[in-house]
Amino acid sequence: MSRRFAHLVVIAAVFGLVSLAFARVNYAWNWAGVWEYRAKFLQGWLTTVGLSLAALVVSTLIGGIAAFCLQSKNPLVEAVGRVYVELIRGTPLLVQLLIGFYVIASAIGLENRYLCGVLVLSLFSGAYMAEIFRGGLAAIPATQRDAARAIGLSPWQSLRLVILPQAVRLVLPAVAGQFVSLVKDSSLLSVIAISELTLNAQEVNSFTYSTLESYLPLAAGYLLLTLPLSALSRWLESRFRYEA
Amino acid sequence: MLLEIRDLTQRFDATTVLDRLELLTGDIQALVLVGPSGGGKSTLLRILAGLDLPVAGSVAFEGVPLPRDEPELRAYRRTVGTVFQAYNLFPHLSAIDNLVLPLVHVHGLTHVEALERVREPLERFQLMPHAAKRPAELSGGQKQRIAILRALVVRPHRLFLDEPTSALDPEMTAEVLDMIAELKAAGTQFVLVTHEMRFARRVADEVAFIGAARVLAHGPPEEIFDGCAEPRVRGFFDRILA
Known part of the structure; x- marks a missing residue:
């Protein structure tokens, strides 16, 4: 059985089982009511795409900086990185969003809730990225740094030409997983009234009282983003592979 | 290559790996460092290659002392070549x-x-x-x-080879040693750390036996391998050549 065919079989089986469950509960579908609001779904989805892309870039930057803090020999810099990572990873994103928007953003006069949402989401995801990056850098054997120094590379050249190209390959699968999480975590931005996909689905639900018809497209909307991310990651992994 | 090492000391935490080591070579092409594992050979080679700074003491090639800070040491490393035991390549x-x-x-x-x-x-x-x-x-x-x-x-002005065959099987060892012998014939200067005693004898102009953080014996290969009076050196060769 080919891999692709096997995937199709499993998908069909899952779909069949779920359909069976729906058939048993005799759910009264109301797709027509929800279809009226298709433009709202599209607008929400596009907002989610935009927010996710922005947070993806910013969280990678934050994660990179924090990873360097974590492995710094300066105890103060290391402490900044460590406290950031543990504080963010140890508390719910929901709480971070509420405090970030209603307390911190208000205090510093940041009124754009979209900008605030992207920043909080990036800080949240960046903490996970930091640990992924730190692990990737630590996994490069010390002998590679020695070899880089021995041929006369500067620390920056050594990082750019020797360490990072190897570390990127090591962290790719974990980073792709984190990106997928980030896309889904963006749904929580609805709590600070950012008009992304989840908030729009909730609104459609309250207009039409058609819960499943509102939330099934929501799930599909996220899959539409996360599946290509996974595919991209697998393709990159095969491109960066160099071990026999 | 005229190498002059004075009072060289290297410590890692509380362990003294090189203890006021002294070595003065003639104007030679190939210096081979031999001795027991943990005796300080590789530590010494890393200092010669400009990879580590010693705690104290001085090293000079052709009368030019090695620099004492990292930027200058990097410039020095660009003028020499170093090969480690393994994982050299990217x-x-x-x-x-x-x-x-x-x-x-x-x-x-x-x-x-x-x-x-x-x-x-x-x-x-x-x-x-x-x-x-x-x-x-x-x-x-x-x-x-x-x-x-x-x-x-x-x-480079000279090569530093740190046990370049220790991770290889005998056949591959031979092909690497042949290459080093060919470089010797072509005039390349090098300092080699090795456990291949027969090769050391063949290729070395001078041999330094490093043990217990010091140079225990130093001289032409025949002198070190055949007629060394130092009992720790004799004992080492008796054990590994037995």
């Missing part, structure tokens, strides 16, 4: 890109000039058929020979 680059990298990024050649520079040595050592392979596709002996070439193509 696994994400092909063999030829491993050779080209220091030429382009450290020595300022264009990519075309660098490719031109590495072609002849690759052919001379029958490594051209493997030039496009990644390190994972090369044998251990091929990897070490590429690593030696990488150190060589920058035209």
Whole structure:
């Protein structure tokens, strides 16, 4: 059985089982009511795409900086990185969003809730990225740094030409997983009234009282983003592979 | 190569690895460091190669002392070549890109000039058929020979070879040692740390026996291998040659 065919079989089986469950509960579908609001779904989805892309870039930057803090020999810099990572990873994103928007953003006069949402989401995801990056850098054997120094590379050249190209390959699968999480975590931005996909689905639900018809497209909307991310990651992994 | 080491001390935490080591060579081409594991040979070689700074003491080649700070030490490293026991090559680059990298990024050649520079040595050592392979596709002996070439193509003043065959099986050891012998014949200067005593005798102009953080014996190979009066040196050779 080919891999692709096997995937199709499993998908069909899952779909069949779920359909069976729906058939048993005799759910009264109301797709027509929800279809009226298709433009709202599209607008929400596009907002989610935009927010996710922005947070993806910013969280990678934050994660990179924090990873360097974590492995710094300066105890103060290391402490900044460590406290950031543990504080963010140890508390719910929901709480971070509420405090970030209603307390911190208000205090510093940041009124754009979209900008605030992207920043909080990036800080949240960046903490996970930091640990992924730190692990990737630590996994490069010390002998590679020695070899880089021995041929006369500067620390920056050594990082750019020797360490990072190897570390990127090591962290790719974990980073792709984190990106997928980030896309889904963006749904929580609805709590600070950012008009992304989840908030729009909730609104459609309250207009039409058609819960499943509102939330099934929501799930599909996220899959539409996360599946290509996974595919991209697998393709990159095969491109960066160099071990026999 | 005239090497002068005075009062050289190296410590890692509380362990003294080199203890006021002294060594004065003649104007020689090849110096071989032998001795028991943990005796300080590799530590000494790393200092000579400009990779580590000693706690105290001085090293001078041809009367020029080694620099004492990292930026100058980096400039020094660009004038010499170093080969480690293993994992010298960058696994994400092909063999030829491993050779080209220091030429382009450290020595300022264009990519075309660098490719031109590495072609002849690759052919001379029958490594051209493997030039496009990644390190994972090369044998251990091929990897070490590429690593030696990488150190060589920058035209260094001298090479530092730290047990370049210790991770290899006998057949591959032979191909790497042959290459080093060929470099000796071509006039390359080097300091070699090795456990291959027969090869040491063949290639060395002078041998220094490093043990217990010091130079226990130093002189021409015959003197060290055959007639050494120092009991710790005799004991070592009796054990490994028994």
